[in-house]
Amino acid sequence: MSDGSIVLADFDTCSVQDVVTQNNYLLGDIAEGDTPTSLYGVDYSNIYTIDLIAQEMRPLGALSFIGTSGAYLNSLVRESEGTLLAVSGDSTGSLYRIDVQNLTATLLGATGYASAGDLTFYEGELFLSATGGGLVRVDIENPSSSELIGSMNAGGFADIFGVVTVIQGDPCAGDVNYEMIATGGRDTRVVDVTTGATSALCSNLFSGRSIFGAAEVTVATLCQLNLELNAVSPVCSGETLTVESTVDPNEAIGTFTYEWYEVGSSQVLSTQPNFTATFDRTTVLECVVTDADRVAPYQTARAEITVEVTPSPVIDAIEDVVAVDTFTLPNITGIAIPDNMVFTTEALGEGTVYRPGEQITIADFSSFPVRLYMYAENELGCSAQESFELMIYSAEDVTDLGKFLIDAPAFFTPNGDGYHDLWSVDFQENVLLYEVSIYDRFGKLLKRLNPNNLNWDGKYNGVDMPSNEYWFSIYYRYQERQLEYRGHFTLKR
Template sequence: MKKIIKSFFCFFLITTLSNASIFAKTSINNSSSKFLATVPPVVTSPIYLCQNSVAAPLTATPSGGGTLTWYAASTGGTALAAAPTPITTSVGSTTYYVTETVGGIESTPRTPIVVNVVADTAGVLTLFCDAANTTPTSVAFDWNNVTGYLGYNYSYSVAGGPLVYGFQVAPSHFDVPVPGPGTTVTFTIMSVLGLPCVKPITVTCNSTCTAAQKVTPTFNSTPTTYCLNDVVVLPTTSTNGMTGTWSPSTINTSAMGTIVYSFTPDSILFPCALDATIGISVEPIEPDFSDFSLCSGDVVPSLSNVSPNGITGTWNPATVDNMASGSYVFTPDLGQPCSPSVKTINVTVNPSNTINALNWTTTDAFTKIQIVTVTEPVGINYLYQMDSGPYQTSTVFENVASGSHSITVKDVNGCSQLTNNNVLIIGYPKYFTPNGDTYNDTWNINGLSDLSSNSRIYIFDRYGKLLKDISPKGAGWDGTYIGQPMPADDYWFTVEYSENNSIKKFKSHFSLKR
């Protein structure tokens, strides 16, 4: 009995101790799960972006392999759907936040990422060749110091060689040593420390050359004249041994004419050499005879056996017919450069002496604005001239002066012309000067005698007193009355004449000047 009781007690004790151990382990594990925090993600902050640059979504590295969650605020708010992409249109600073979740536990507090948008300072940096300090063995560069700079990262290449990198705080000047005259140096300011948004700037300069070193390429053996559609290749090495390139790069022989081509020597091999130009002409393959015209009956022009552009040949027919229009064919001689083609010209023979009559009309005598109008011949094939004035297409001449005039009409081909010198405009002198100098000493209406044989002119003073009765056929009035000279003044006249079978009367005044 005692053994049974002792065995039960031992079992109870072992069971109790086992349960206590399990309870203790469970309590310890629950406590660890409740108080162990998730490690935050790894970020880079602050981030600098240039204004108006293209931004990428923000990134972070989960330190515990968890899931990232993004926020726009340090606390509260709704999580963003994805990593945010910063907006770079405005200068300023924006803070974003990120957390990491592992096993359902999110890291706290939220980790900030500061994004600074910096103003784009493109254009504030200028880099230029310093010609005053450049020599045959060095090339000088200058630039302006930008406000806020902490130094300049630069690179340069001599004659297309490898890049040399460097850093310079001050001054804003740099001399690049070169092996000799005319050497090309390309210099770049890559970045400005302290100003992240200053863009790189590059210039290319050459070391100086003496006048003797500035040699021009020659192409003495290169022809400058080619035929249409010839295949031509320009030499890439000049007669005096310089290599280079042409612009345009190929010769165009598809059209006639002359084109100037420029040769630029290799700047590395021939740094002091000058550019050269050469004119390449593409000759025509057709004789440049032109059509022509002549008047019927004109002296026959000879047809030349050499074209204006130097092509020889023969004509068929060999002579021009001056009475009929026709075609004439020129056949070039064989063996000439560019194998010129046959040329056909047309000769037009215009009729001669087709104008047989010339008629015109004038406005009435003493009309204020006198007009002469040609009535025959009329048409687009005629030109008209009054006296020695210019030819015109209009048949009307306005503001014609008093007196006799001539009218000439010719056709546009110059093969017919007719002139009449008896165009009379009736007017009157506005003044006369009876001073005995034999010039303009009397007053009369001379042209009226041709219009009307029985015309009479009556002259009055300003009070209506009749001073003189004269005929257009006579000597005129000499400015006297009963042998006494009349004073300088205005005098009136009345004229009676016949025009177009009608008796007319005209009255006006003129001046006597002494």
């Protein structure tokens, strides 16, 4: 406006609302910005940005001209994101393309029509409000071919500085009509783009102020779909998480459809607005939302989000244990577990603590079996738990101690594949082993093993014995008692 303010005009009600009040900058023209809440402004060779939410104007800087030494620019229109078009107010009516980021104005050519103060796109064509009230169709590719359509001066309508294109109907549904509006002094009129003739619209719209320029809001600004995915915190492997999507605007012209992918894959993971899954590794998700009834090319929006996954501890399981009199707790092994892990008598690390290598005796608990727990938790709260049952018998109550004190395999497979090739005897550290004898099913002695070599390779006098059942007898000493343990095993070939 002539007082430096910027207003929002409603041509249906012929009313205005101040958006940016008077300021220190008097602009020649304004243009749509790169966001729905921003505008660009021009004053001779200076470019400004206008924040409609903060209601403030900020200079971006002076333009550097390419192809000419400089120009007086008083008209402006947005061509694409970060790019503006402007025409000079001198007699050459030179057309410039402005790179907002680099603050350069490149000469495209002379239209031959001096700018009165505004440019507008109408159904894909560029029009200029020229001095003397002329409406000019501008040829961007060949500015010298620009042509005068006609005069907008009629019925006392003069001082025409601005032209703007407005949309009637729902632009996002593609069901629209366009009107060109000219601003002169304090009045606005509808322009016939084929002749330049005007008809009354709103009179004395801006009491006490004159219009210097106008800017339209384009379909690109109105109809752009925006998609946001809610931020998510790192999760533990194996944890279930929901990623939520938000679409702006939140009402579809038709119906919103959703597709979720893992980036790099074409497999659709979900078609719901929100995506819920159990994650075992860091994953980059992409959500695609589509409103097929929306005007092209604004039917689709995409967004990506990275779900950071922290490995949870993995504790190696310990099989249930049966022991006599005492049991020495083994080391706790696993993946991503602390070095100082312990056993506890209650879940989640609660209860009495026992450490690996510590010996549990039959006197430690009032009754058996008992369950011992192993629990690990990292700094993110990712946790794991395993447990096993421990049964300790008194040696006085066990008639056949050997099956608790000595580990004699139930089978072996001496076929040279590196797995179970030997029948090997193992025993607890408080057992003193004297001798192991192996017999066939008829009672023939095949092999006698001594404590220094408790392995049998399945041979007798260097000859492979056939697949069959074989028997053993083990003589040993435990707690000052001389004992024998008998049993059998299978040789498989």
